Each structure stands twice: as structure tokens, then as C-alpha cells.
Amino acid sequence: MSRKFPTRQDFTLFDLFSLEQLQRLQDDFSAATGVASLITDINGKPITNPSGFCRLCKDIVRKTPLGLRNCENSDAILGGGFYAAATIRQCSSIGLWDAGASIVVDGKHLANWLIGQVRDETQTEIQIRDYARDIGADEDETLRAFLEVPYMRLDKFQAIANFLNHVANNICHSAFLQKKQSLQNAKLERINEDIDQLARVMAHHMQEPVRLQFIYSQKLEKAVHEGDGDDIELFIHYIKSNAVDLKALMLSIQFYLDTPYEISSPERCNAFDAFNSAVGALREKLDEVSAVLNVADLPEVCISGHLLKLVFKELIINSIENSRPDHPLKISVLSENVEGYTVLKLQDNGVGIVAEYRDRVFNICERLERTKFGKSGMGLPHIRKIIESVGGCVFIESDDTTGVCVNIYIPDN
Template sequence: MEQTLYRVEHASSVWWPQMQLFSGLILSLFCVFAALCFFVMATQQTATTRLSNLALSVCLLSQACLSFLSVVASESISLMVYLLLNCVFVIAGLTAIYCYRSVLSRVLFGDSNQGLPQIQADQLTPELEATQKELEQEIEAANRMRQRMQSIFESAPNGMLVVRKDGTIAQANTLAESIFRYPEGGMVGLSVEGLVPKEHRPQHHVDRNNYVKAPTKRMMGDRKDLYGVCLDGHKVPVEIGLNPIEGSFDQEIVATIVDISERKQYQRFIESRNNELENSNRELQEFAFIASHDLREPLRKIIAFSRLLQGEDYGTFTAEGKEYSGYVVDAAERMRTLLDSLLSYSRVTSMANSFEKTDLNALIEEVCADLQLTLEESQAEITVSPLMSIEVDASQMRQVMQNLIGNAIKYRQPDQVPKIVISGEQQESKYLLTIQDNGIGFESEYAEQIFEVFKRLHGRDQYPGTGMGLAICRKIILRHQGRIWADSLKGEGSIFYIELPLIRQEERLNE
């Protein structure tokens, strides 16, 4: 009945159906378009707004279908379909309204408290989430930093204590605990004064308070020997560095502790060794001096009384007796020369003079004057080039030159006039003296040995002497912190080199 009425009504005018058809199509097209728009929006929105847009687009779509169907196939459409589409339209519409309730309420009732937090919560959630993440990251970083500091603190090669302003220990690493023989964690909370020997505690307290007032990075104890007291009362030698911790709440100080027991032990060992060496050195020198000095006495008696006996006032010797008594005196005299040279060898250090700037040319002239008789006898030619003035012990240097020039004449070629050439040359911080002769020379294998004590290359009957001359020369040059060496070819003369430093290091105190 109703359907019929509807149709009748429509059919009552000619243009009405066309009009109705046209407007129905426009409406459905518009609804489809709007639904599409909301649908596209829905795909790009966040969860809350997506649902409302989706609902709107469904609502519009159902409206589009409804109007399209009512226009195009109003006769064939069943009531059920019509009602279903209407239901979908109403439900979707209500859903959209529900989703937009906050917007609607704001539009309808103005700004209400009810709606606002909802909106802010919606907007702030991502920010809050980000902040929370940041915070978590920071906490993790701080944890990692703390762990890192802890492992650095533990892995330090020294004992480390963190001490608060009031002197309590805030932190101690394992090494510090082992230096002071405390159990693990046993030091925290104790007073550092407990680690100081009893007699130094009051002073330490004062010093620590002063340090807290003006903390700087420095060593503790001003190079004095420091000792720490262990839990069991044992004292351990330590070296302590102090360092204020920048940015700590309680002006904490970190003390770096090194156990120097071993170092001390080595130091003591070296010192005692050094003392022993110095003593034995001194003893040797004294021994050489006293021996040579005191041994001369009995020798002098032997010589004196032998000569008295040889004088024939107290009985006469046979010819043989005279000869033999002569051997006694000769041997005793030879021994005395040996002792004399040993004495002068030991006097190089015991009777040393100070070093003074000396004109070497003048010094050599003096030596030549002393050797005048020998020089005239051998008709030796000495050529001396201009030399420098350098700091030497003049009397010892004279002894050296006298020995070397004397040797050059003593060991001359029998059929040649001895020629001696002395020259000098500055080499950076050193001065090289060269004494060259045309004497008999020696095999180069002896170049080092000739400087040894009592070393002789010739028999006593060939060349007299004790074999101490060059040994004394070397001792003197060594005392000057220089070097002496020789170069020779047998039969072609020899060259002696003396290298002297122009600037000497400080003389050793015991010299």
C-alpha cells in the first residue's frame, strides 16, 4: 500500500521522476566522494582519529548506497535491504559522533575542563614517551660511567683512597686494601688517621685540615720518608699523591698510594753496596799508600846496615862476599824504587791538586827544562805546536808529559836523533794532545797492556824502570775524565794520544 502511494505520488508529475533521479545520483556521488575523502584521511591518522574518520566514511557510503538504490531501483529494493542500510547509516553516524564527542562538546559547551586534559594527553603522549626514553638512556649512561670509573679505580696500578673532608674513607680500591692489609671493603668509613703512624697523627690532622682549605695536586710529605700503618700494625714505606676531586659534593680528596718497600729495599741495597765499594776503594788507596810508605822503612834499614857492613870497619868480606852483599843492596834499592812508584801511583788520587787553567805550552817548556840534561845528552829535537790553555791539575799533567817525553827519549832508536812532535787539536768539547816520536815503538798488541801497573816490555838490563810510568799517566788522565791511548809500529816510533774534556763534570765528593 505504501509502496503504491509512493509510486503514485511520483508519477503525478512528468518532470518529478527525472528531477528525483538526478538529485539522488548527485547526492550518492557526493556521498561516495566524501566517504573516499574520509577513508583516505583515516589511513593517514592516529588510532583515535582513524576510527572516527572510518565511521564517517562508512556512514556516508551507506547513505550513498541508500539514495542510489532508492533512485535507481526503488521498485525492486526489498524492505530488508532498505532497513539494513539505514541501520548501518545510523550506527556509523553515532560512532563518528562518539569519536568526536570531545570536539563536539567543546564546540557546543565552550572550553570545559572535561575535554581539555583529554586533548593535551593526546598531544603530549609522544613527548612524554620521548622524555622517558631520554631519561632511561641517561640513567643507563650514568650507570655505565659509574662502572667505568669503578673499573678504572680498581685497575689503577696504585692503591687509591677517596677521602672525605672529615677524614673518613669513602672508597678504597683493592690495591689500597692489600697495601694496608685490610679485608675487602674493610676500609670504607674508617678515618685515614688510622693509617698514619701514631707519632705523626696530630701533625697529619693539622696538615689535612690545611690541605682541605687549599687543595692542590701534590705529593704528600714534602719528600720526607712516609710510612703507613697496616691493620696488623706493620709499617710500610709509601709514597702518596694527593688530588682534590673536582665537582665532588664534599670536597673529596683522592690519595694515590704506592708501596715503595721494594724500591726502598733496592735503594738500601744499592746504598750499602756503594758504601762498601767506596770503603774498599778507600781502603785500597790507603793500603797502597801505607804499604808503600811503611815498607820503605825496613828497606832503608837493610840498605843502611848492608852498606855499613860493606864499609869493612866491622870485618872484611871475601871477593865473593862483597859481590853477594852487593846483590842485597841492589835488590833492596830496586824494591824501594818499585815502592816509590807505587806510592806515586796511589798519590794520584790521595795527593791531588785542584784543576786550574794551565798553558800547556808553558807546562811543556817546564818539563823540558827539568829534562834538560837528558835532552842535551840525547840531542833530542822537540817540536811543539801552539797548544790551548785548559783546566788541568798542573803538577800531575807535568808528570804525564815528563813521563811521555822521557819515554820517547829512553826508547829511542840507538842510531837516530830522537824527534818528538807534540801537537794539539780541539774536537768539539774535547782537546786531543798528540805526542809522536821516532823511537823503537812496540807491537800494536801491547798498545793496551803498556798502561797496566808494573807492565814492562823489556828486560831490566836493557831498560831500567819499574813499569809504573804509563800506569800513573793513565790514572792521572782518568782523574781528568779523559782518555789516553797509544798507537805504534815496532821500529817506526809511536804516537800517544791524550783526550781531555774541556768541561769536566763535578768531581766526585770523595776525591
């Protein structure tokens, strides 16, 4: 699938880092600063495993039902917030100091990085013993574990939280820019390959029609010289027919070049209306093959009606040209939703394409010898370019018995 950088609505922290990278970064930060650390999603659900959790929290408080419930509630409150700056607060469980920093990239809140489990002079022995009794933990063991918790002045803890906020967001922003640059480079490489292929196939495909025009013009000249009226008419017909094919190829190439490689803000259209418009333009050809159409109630999609009509029109033409002479052509169109995409599926009962050719038909000027698929060699590549320009993809399912099913994935955003 051709893929643009995820939109603000759907990209996540995992588009920038793997889970292993996040865990290693979190572990190193915890070891360097002496504070416990955990990264959560924006709803407070942990993404990473805890780093540097103290014995008091891990082995005593969280081992009791009430203590665990209080800790999870405190984590969810801190992890589920949004912080314009690093924010410190006492946990609502045993009263240790915690802090939260929001990770924001390109204006989207991706995650929260929580640190803490440090104490200062505000917690007292009486408070710790009282809380141990409340949750059903051993008072003496709870107090001993409390004294093992790192002691830190509040101003130092705030400084660590500020440092975390600055470093985490800068690291993520840098990763974001690198990812965008990498995808942009891949896109430019694809465009250069496309242009190179187009130049090569144009040079190759132009040779045959030009050669034929030259031969027919020589024969026409000879027929005129000899006064052979029948041959004159025949060779004029050949020249005109060849010129029509050459013009069609040139127009196909022009349409392909006129389609941008990326449309950042595509219009929306009703797919049902676009299909009906394409059918209207091809009604005479469809009637010639006694075509039967079965079209579901197609939804709105993120692509202009003009472009989607071109896509449907080219696919219908391919279905007509590859219909079986002993069967009426049947074309079915339906849609489904798949993980943020609307999928338009056009199925026919034509001759089909064997597996080895299914990807080749999307190459520029690629034509299959045993079928008429891609008569000019530009129709299906143009479809691919149109759909990829809005961030989607297109692929074919087919065999020699069930015809062709073209799957068009169009992003919902």
C-alpha cells in the first residue's frame, strides 16, 4: 500500500518509536535521575513496563486490594491528563510526589510520561502507619520500605520534571521530522522512477505507430502514383486508424501526467453518483455486451467526483473489453470499511488475470498478450496514481475462472 505520513488524526507514538526503543529510553532516564518512570497513552493506560518502581509501591501498597485500587486510580488521573508544562502532584495513594509531562507532536497529544515515587519532609511516620492500617498492610514493613524511597527536595524534582518535558518532546519532534523526511525521500524516489519508466516506455511505444505511419504513407504514395483507387482508400483508412490509436495513447499519457502525485485536501463525493455518471458515459458500450449491473448503496468518500468517475470509467471499460463472449457481462460494486479506509470493490465475470500478471497491469504501458487488459497500457496505471494521490491504494484479486475484483482503498480522513 502506498502510504503518506499518517494524518494528525491517526498517527501514534509507535509511528516514531518501537516499543523497545521507548522502554530503553525510559529505563535510561529512570536510572540516570533516580525516579520511577512510566509512559502511558492519553487515557492513562500504560504503554511501557515500569522503570525504577520502589519497593513500597511495587511490593507492599500494590499487593493489597485497596492499595492497588488507589494506585491505579492515581496513575489514571495523572496519566489521563494533558499538561502544557511539567506538572507535579502528590499521589492519591500513599502521598509520594509524582509528575506528568505530555508528549505532543505536530499539535497532537500522543502520550504522557509519568515520573515520581520520591519523598520529602511533608510525609510523616504517623501518616505512613495510618495508611498502612487503612489498606491492610504491615505497619513496620511499610515504614521501612518508605524510608528506602529516594528523598528529594521539591525544587530538584520539579527541575527533573521540566528537563523530562523538554527532552522527551524534543526527541519526539526530531523523530517526527526524520520520519517525514524519510517518507518524502521515498516519495521523490518513486516519482523519479515513475518519470524514468514513462520516458522509456514512451520512446518504445512510439516507435511502432510511427513506423506504421511511415509504411502506410509509402504505400499510399505508391497507390496514388499507380492510380489504384482501392489501395488509396485502404491505406488512408490504415493511416487514420493508426492516428486515432496514437492520439488515444498521447491523451492517456497527458491525463496521467496531469494527475498530481499527492492531493493534500481531497474533496468528498458520493461514490454511487460517481459510478452512475461513469455508467451514463458508457451506456452504449455496456448495452452492446448486454451488461448486468448490481450496485450497492455506495457511501461518500474522500476523493473528487471527477477523479472517481475516471477510475470507475476505466475499470468498466476494462471489464467490457475482457468480457467472455459466451456470457453476458456482470459487474457488481459494493463497499466496506476496513481500519480507517472505505474499500470500493468492483467485481466482474470476465476472463480474469493469473497471479503473475496482477501487479504488472499497474505498470505504465504494460499490456497482457492473452487479454485486452490495459489496451493503451495507461488506464490502470492512471487509476493507481489517482488513488495513491489521496493516500489510498488499489490491487486486484483474480483467477482464470471468476473474473476480476478490483479493491480500491480510500482513506476516511
